[in-house]
Amino acid sequence: MSTPLLQVKNLSTSFNVDSGEVRAVNGISFNLDKGKVLGIVGESGSGKSVTAYSIMRILVEPGKITGGQILFNGQDIVQFSKKQMREFRGKRISIIFQDPMTSLNPVYTIGNQLRECILLHTDRNREQANARALEMLQLVGVNEPEKRLKQYPHELSGGMRQRVMIAMALACEPDILIADEPTTALDVTIQAQILELMQELQKKLGMAIIMITHDLGVIADMCDEIIVMYAGRVCERGTADEIFYNPRHEYTKGLLRSIPRLDTNHARLIPIAGSPVDLTNMPKGCAFASRCDQCMKICLESLPEELQINDSHIASCWMNVKQVYMEAEKEGAV
Amino acid sequence: MLKYTVKRILLAIVTILIISAITFFAMNAIPGGPFSKEKAPDPAVQAVLEARYNLDKPVGQQFILYMQNLLHGDFGVSLKTGREIATVISEKFAVSARLGGMAAGFAIIVGLVLGSIAALCRNHWPDRLIIFLTTLFVSVPSFILATMLLLIFALQLKWVGVFSTSNPNYVLPVISLMLYPMSYITRLTKSSMLDVLGQDYIRTARAKGVRESLIIFKHALRNALIPVITYVGPMIAGILTGSMVIETVFTIGGLGTEFVHSINNQDYPMIMATTIFLAVLMVVATLVSDLIYKLVDPKINFD
Amino acid sequence: MTYNADKLPKKNLLSLQIDLKKFEKASDSEKAQHETMRESTTFFKDGMRKLRKNPLAMISLCVLIALVVTIVVVPLFYPYSYEQMISVNGKRDKTAKNLAPFTYSKNEQKAIEEGQQIFPHIFGTDELCRDYFIRVIYGARVSLMVGLFASLIVLVIGLLYGSISGYFGGKVDMVMMRIVDIIYSLPDTLMVVLLSVVLNQVIGDSLRGTVFARMGNNMISLFIVFGVLYWVGMARLVRGQILSIKTNEYVLAARALGAKPGRIIKKHILPNCMSVIFISVALQIPSAIFTESFLSFIGLGVQAPMPSLGSLANSARGGMQSYPYKMVFPAVIICLIVLSFNLLGDGLRDAFDPKLRR
Numbered sequence: 001m002s003t004p005l006l007q008v009k010n011l012s013t014s015f016n017v018d019s020g021e022v023r024a025v026n027g028i029s030f031n032l033d034k035g036k037v038l039g040i041v042g043e044s045g046s047g048k049s050v051t052a053y054s055i056m057r058i059l060v061e062p063g064k065i066t067g068g069q070i071l072f073n074g075q076d077i078v079q080f081s082k083k084q085m086r087e088f089r090g091k092r093i094s095i096i097f098q099d100p101m102t103s104l105n106p107v108y109t110i111g112n113q114l115r116e117c118i119l120l121h122t123d124r125n126r127e128q129a130n131a132r133a134l135e136m137l138q139l140v141g142v143n144e145p146e147k148r149l150k151q152y153p154h155e156l157s158g159g160m161r162q163r164v165m166i167a168m169a170l171a172c173e174p175d176i177l178i179a180d181e182p183t184t185a186l187d188v189t190i191q192a193q194i195l196e197l198m199q200e201l202q203k204k205l206g207m208a209i210i211m212i213t214h215d216l217g218v219i220a221d222m223c224d225e226i227i228v229m230y231a232g233r234v235c236e237r238g239t240a241d242e243i244f245y246n247p248r249h250e251y252t253k254g255l256l257r258s259i260p261r262l263d264t265n266h267a268r269l270i271p272i273a274g275s276p277v278d279l280t281n282m283p284k285g286c287a288f289a290s291r292c293d294q295c296m297k298i299c300l301e302s303l304p305e306e307l308q309i310n311d312s313h314i315a316s317c318w319m320n321v322k323q324v325y326m327e328a329e330k331e332g333a334v
Numbered sequence: 335m336l337k338y339t340v341k342r343i344l345l346a347i348v349t350i351l352i353i354s355a356i357t358f359f360a361m362n363a364i365p366g367g368p369f370s371k372e373k374a375p376d377p378a379v380q381a382v383l384e385a386r387y388n389l390d391k392p393v394g395q396q397f398i399l400y401m402q403n404l405l406h407g408d409f410g411v412s413l414k415t416g417r418e419i420a421t422v423i424s425e426k427f428a429v430s431a432r433l434g435g436m437a438a439g440f441a442i443i444v445g446l447v448l449g450s451i452a453a454l455c456r457n458h459w460p461d462r463l464i465i466f467l468t469t470l471f472v473s474v475p476s477f478i479l480a481t482m483l484l485l486i487f488a489l490q491l492k493w494v495g496v497f498s499t500s501n502p503n504y505v506l507p508v509i510s511l512m513l514y515p516m517s518y519i520t521r522l523t524k525s526s527m528l529d530v531l532g533q534d535y536i537r538t539a540r541a542k543g544v545r546e547s548l549i550i551f552k553h554a555l556r557n558a559l560i561p562v563i564t565y566v567g568p569m570i571a572g573i574l575t576g577s578m579v580i581e582t583v584f585t586i587g588g589l590g591t592e593f594v595h596s597i598n599n600q601d602y603p604m605i606m607a608t609t610i611f612l613a614v615l616m617v618v619a620t621l622v623s624d625l626i627y628k629l630v631d632p633k634i635n636f637d
Numbered sequence: 638m639t640y641n642a643d644k645l646p647k648k649n650l651l652s653l654q655i656d657l658k659k660f661e662k663a664s665d666s667e668k669a670q671h672e673t674m675r676e677s678t679t680f681f682k683d684g685m686r687k688l689r690k691n692p693l694a695m696i697s698l699c700v701l702i703a704l705v706v707t708i709v710v711v712p713l714f715y716p717y718s719y720e721q722m723i724s725v726n727g728k729r730d731k732t733a734k735n736l737a738p739f740t741y742s743k744n745e746q747k748a749i750e751e752g753q754q755i756f757p758h759i760f761g762t763d764e765l766c767r768d769y770f771i772r773v774i775y776g777a778r779v780s781l782m783v784g785l786f787a788s789l790i791v792l793v794i795g796l797l798y799g800s801i802s803g804y805f806g807g808k809v810d811m812v813m814m815r816i817v818d819i820i821y822s823l824p825d826t827l828m829v830v831l832l833s834v835v836l837n838q839v840i841g842d843s844l845r846g847t848v849f850a851r852m853g854n855n856m857i858s859l860f861i862v863f864g865v866l867y868w869v870g871m872a873r874l875v876r877g878q879i880l881s882i883k884t885n886e887y888v889l890a891a892r893a894l895g896a897k898p899g900r901i902i903k904k905h906i907l908p909n910c911m912s913v914i915f916i917s918v919a920l921q922i923p924s925a926i927f928t929e930s931f932l933s934f935i936g937l938g939v940q941a942p943m944p945s946l947g948s949l950a951n952s953a954r955g956g957m958q959s960y961p962y963k964m965v966f967p968a969v970i971i972c973l974i975v976l977s978f979n980l981l982g983d984g985l986r987d988a989f990d991p992k993l994r995r
Contacts (some may be wrong), residue, residue: 018690058540060532061456082546089543102534107556107631117542168542290668298659300667322660349822356828360835469983473923473976475930478950478968485957485964575826579934583954594935597834609831616824 003074004031005175005208006055011068012232013047013054020280024050026232027068032176037202037209039223039240041216041255045276047232048212049098052178055210056095057085091121094169098181100161104153110137111149114168121172136167139204141197159190163197170201177202178210183218195222216259220244225312228252231277231287234306238313248307248315250292286318294319338628346621353613354404358397361606409607414599419607423589427611430581430588434573436504437511441569445516446562449523453558454550456528465524468517476576480510480583497584511580515569522565527558556630563627567620574612680989684912687988694984697977704974708778716756717768719775720942725755729766735960736762738769760966764956767942773966776944780926781974783856783945787863787925788918794864795871796914802872803879804902814876821869828866829928833858833937855937859929867921874917878910912989919982923975930971946971 013025025047032038040048053059055070057077069076072092080088097103105113114133118124124132130149137145140163153161162182169177179198183191199222202209211219219226219240226243228236228251236249247253254272274291277283286292289299296318304316307324391399403410409419448468452461471479483506488496495503530536531554539553578590585591589608596604688694717723723733725744733742738761745755760769802813836858882888888905896904930947932938939945946967953963 056541058537060537086543086545089541091543095541097534097538099534103538105535105539105553105557108553116539116544120543165538168538289663295663295668296660297663297667300663301659318660325660345818345822349819352819353823353828356823357831360831364835364838469979470972470976473979474968474972475927475934475947475950475975477930477934477954478964478971481950481954481957481964482968485961489958571824571826575824575931579931582934593830597830598936600834605831605834609827613824613827616827617822620822 003071005034005073006032007069007071008051008055009069009071011051011054011070012066013050013059014064014066016062016064017280022279023282024063024232024279025054026282028227028229028232028234029068030227030234030237032208032210034175035202035206035208036224037211037222039211039213039219039226040229041213041219041226042229043214043276045231045279046229048214048229049180050232051229052095052180052210052212055178056089056093058089058095087121090117090169090174091172092174093176093178094172094174095178095180096162096165096169096182099185100158100165101185103165104161106153109150109152110156110164114149114164114171117168118171132171133167136171137164139170139201140164140167142167158186159193162186162190162194166194166197166201170205170207173205174207176208176210178212180212181214182211184213184215191218198222216244216255228255231279231282233287234314234316235288236313236315236317238309238315242309242313246313248309248313248320249317250294250319251288251317252315254291254293286316296322335628339625342621342624346617349617350610350614353617354401354610355397357606357609357613358400359393361602362393362396364602404610409611410603412596412604413601414596414604419604422592422604423608423611426587426589426592429586430574430577430590433504433507433511433581433586433588434570434577436508437573437576438515438570440508441512441516441519441573442566444512445519446523446559448516449520450527450550450555450558452520452524453527453531461524464520468520471513471517472521476510476514477579477583479513480506480580483510484583497586507580507584507586510583511573511576514576515572518569519562519565522562523558526561527554530554530557533557560627560631563623563630565623566626567616567623570619570623571616574616684988688984691984691987693980694988697980697984700973700977701981704777704970704977705781708774708781711774712771712778715771715774717771719767719772719944721768722766723758723762723768731766733758733762733766735764735956737960738962761960761962763963769963769966772944772949773946773970776946776949776967777970777974779939779943779945780929780947780971783859783929784922784926784974784978786860787867787928788921790860790864791868791871791921791925792914792918794868796875798868799872799875800879800902803876803883804898804906806880806883810876814873817869817872820866821873823866825866826928826931829859829862829932830935830937832862832865833932836861837937854940855932856939858937859932863925863928867925871914871917871921875910875914878913879906882906882909912985916982916985916990919978919985923978923982926971926975926978946974 007029008031009029010027011025011029012023012027015022015024024045028047028051030038040051042048050059050063053063054065055077057065057080059065065078068078070078072088077085077088104110111130111133114136115126115129118129118132119126122129122132133149134145137148142148142160142163148156148160148164153164156164166182177198182198183194186194195218198209198211201207211223213219221240223240226238226240227234228243228249230251236243236247236252238246238248243252244256247256251272254270257270258272260269272291277287277290283289283300284303285301286295286299286304289295292299299318304318304321306314306316307320308314309320400410407420409423411417412419412422415422448464452464455461484496487493488506494505495501497503497507536549536553539549544553574590577588578594580586581588581590582594589612592604593608593612595601596608712718723730723742723745725733725742725748728744730742730744732744736742736758738759739757740761741749741755741757742762749755758768758770760773763769763772798813798817802810802817833855837854882905885905888901891901891905926946929938929945930950933945933947934951938948938951941948949967950964950971953960953967957964
């Protein structure tokens with residue numbers, strides 16, 4: 001097996017604020033292979049975005065990576081110098097953000113902002129950069145691209161702006177595109193268009209994508225692998241089929257119960273009760289325990305180990321251990 | 335943009351008219367009137383006044399005639415000296431304009447630089463020092479500050495010469511005049527810079543791999559400048575009134591000194607003319623800064 | 638699906654001693670104990686916590702309290718009054734002119750030698766043989782009162798005007814705001830000077846015999862000027878606040894639930910804009926003190942013999958080289974007051990402004 005394009009090993013990220021250390025990401029690990037799509041799902045505050053910003057190393061004060069490695073082609077980018085990091089961002093890994101309305105600088109034209117990235121990372125001259133910008137706008141399906149280049153962000157609609165963001169992110173042909181909730185701020189009809197566009201571009205350009213969302217529905221048919229995060233930890237990791245049809249973590253099950261589906265005849269959606277944990281003051285044991293219907297005594301005491309369910313499927317839930325134990329007992333092994 | 339400009343200019347004209355009217359009628363409301371006999375120094379001046387201000391006509395008509403004269407550059411004559419006010423103003427204003435211009439220029443440049451430094455070193459010692467000093471500067475009335483500076487640096491330490499017409503040393507007057515607006519601009523720049531640095535598009539720029547210095551000077555500063563521009567109009571106004579104090583303390587014969595004198599001497603035509611002149615200046619300054627603001631900010635530009 | 642023990646890779650869980658009891662379902666109370674909930678705080682409590690953590694704001698608050706206590710208490714027992722010229726044994730003491738701090742005049746020294754107790758002149762005396770300390774104390778009193786009153790006037794007018802304009806909206810709002818626009822564009826300091834000059838003459842003797850007479854024409858005209866000009870900023874602020882709060886979903890929700898306008902204003906709008914207004918008032922006080930000292934400087938301040946910090950500092954400018962302390966005392970007190978209000982205002986804003994919260 002060749003080395004994966006991106007390996008995240010035991011990454012931890014914290015924010016030091018007045019009331020203590022907010023441990024937003026708490027030792028997560030995953031791999032991403034070339035040309036694959038990885039989905040990261042979780043509710044607000046589960047550390048999805050912070051993971052993305054850690055990979056880009058664009059955390060703002062007081063955020064800091066406190067441990068772990070991020071290996072890109074075997075090189076640890078946590079150890080990169082500022083200069084190395086600058087050359088790396090936008091060229092090897094790009095990111096698009098949640099809110100296209102505020103993610104473009106209001107005082108510069110679209111063309112200016114697109115060119116900036118191209119001029120930074122390639123040796124194209126201004127005219128070539130302009131041509132490339134135009135080409136990118138066409139690629140992402142912006143109508144009247146020549147005119148758009150001269151326009152300011154506020155003259156474009158939200159969907160258009162997100163297309164521009166995608167064009168900007170892909171202009172230097174990065175190996176990985178991180179999409180941080182790219183459709184959350186958009187209308188539902190536009191959401192579908194943007195997702196379709198991303199899938200199409202992925203096929204055409206072959207980059208790997210990390211798709212971050214709180215909406216399981218968004219990533220169902222797009223992702224090769226899905227990670228479910230809760231309170232800065234990975235609960236469960238598996239292929240889309242495994243996550244959807246054979247969830248092995250109580251939180252994942254809860255998430256699935258809470259999304260509307262047409263293929264089952266559940267009369268109503270079941271929400272997950274309670275609210276997320278206080279990240280400055282993490283309880284010992286499983287972070288989800290207090291909201292879990294199946295919560296056991298052990299869940300309150302110790303953190304569940306990662307249990308390999310099969311080659312691609314991993315879950316950290318004591319229920320799996322219990323199940324295995326019960327079955328073994330039934331078979332008389334104990 | 336055109337519509338806005340026209341609207342803004344109309345408002346400026348209305349404001350100037352209102353100021354003139356307030357000034358004129360307020361002066362006329364003073365018991366005995368500004369032009370009553372006992373206030374004029376001698377019959378000759380009195381005669382000139384009567385002719386000049388059409389004192390035999392009703393007040394409303396006097397106002398219209400006064401305004402007409404103003405438009406023709408005729409500001410009337412001083413009660414005390416009998417000189418043409420228009421000449422006095424143009425003469426004295428040259429001095430004040432030089433002083434004010436220097437103060438405004440330095441205030442803007444130093445304020446922007448200090449404000450940016452404070453924002454970038456947020457919560458470290460340069461930020462704390464800058465903010466403490468600027469808070470101190472906006473807490474000292476300018477005449478006290480100017481007197482202290484004069485006492486310490488010119489009279490005690492003798493580092494800089496005292497201002498005189500033969501030896502116009504503008505260092506202390508400019509410093510005293512600029513400290514307040516500079517401090518204000520510093521604080522404004524800092525908060526606006528911090529606001530901008532927290533925006534999503536700065537994150538985008540960072541994610542593109544833009545150099546930190548370029549992020550600040552290209553992406554942040556231009557956005558951070560927008561609220562600062564709106565302060566420039568009021569700042570000119572502040573400097574003009576501040577000038578009254580500073581000029582008096584340093585005995586610089588500018589328009590400010592002249593105004594304070596005319597108040598103490600109850601030289602009403604002079605007060606009236608100077609007020610209207612300065613008011614027009616301030617209104618125009620505010621108008622210009624508002625228009626520049628619209629030009630710089632594309633968001634508002636197209637509304 | 639079945640699991641075999643050997644299908645579990647890496648760790649053979651069955652080799653561990655598993656305490657089956659631990660796999661029993663946890664009770665609700667156990668679950669509840671497990672989670673340490675974040676302490677819930679109210680807006681006010683949280684703001685106060687932040688304010689207490691801000692050393693500059695707290696020091697400013699202490700300075701202001703100390704100052705207020707001093708100017709209230711000291712005149713009660715201080716043996717001199719602000720307008721009284723020093724006298725020894727019932728006779729005016731003409732030698733007590735421009736004394737340095739903690740010194741006595743010739744006549745006073747004689748009296749002391751004769752065994753009399755004479756209270757020291759803490760800040761010395763002025764050129765009219767008046768005790769300077771009590772004058773500075775009275776000056777601080779006057780300046781603070783000017784600041785408070787002026788801010789109060791601004792608050793009342795601005796709050797009324799702004800809330801009417803903001804709450805009714807539409808045409809009323811448009812007309813009211815055009816008026817504000819025009820007043821706002823008047824150069825305030827010039828108008829202050831002009832109105833003070835005029836009002837000084839106009840009010841003239843009409844106040845004689847009333848309480849206001851003691852304050853002097855200039856003071857009254859200063860308040861009138863504040864009432865006429867300075868409220869517009871406050872009115873704009875209040876209107877802006879109300880307009881933005883009015884469109885918030887929670888107000889809509891309250892309206893949908895059938896809440897009456899009075900209740901909406903009281904329960905939703907006022908509490909949400911109070912902090913911003915309060916901060917603005919705190920910052921208005923130093924600006925009023927500034928305006929007063931500026932007017933004192935150009936000779937339009939409080940009426941003699943009543944002192945204000947501005948007029949004291951201004952009259953000290955003349956003999957500045959010989960008696961610098963006469964300048965320094967009122968100057969330091971003005972700076973202390975204004976600085977404290979500014980720092981406290983900044984602190985309040987950092988702690989309470991909803992816009993700065995995340």
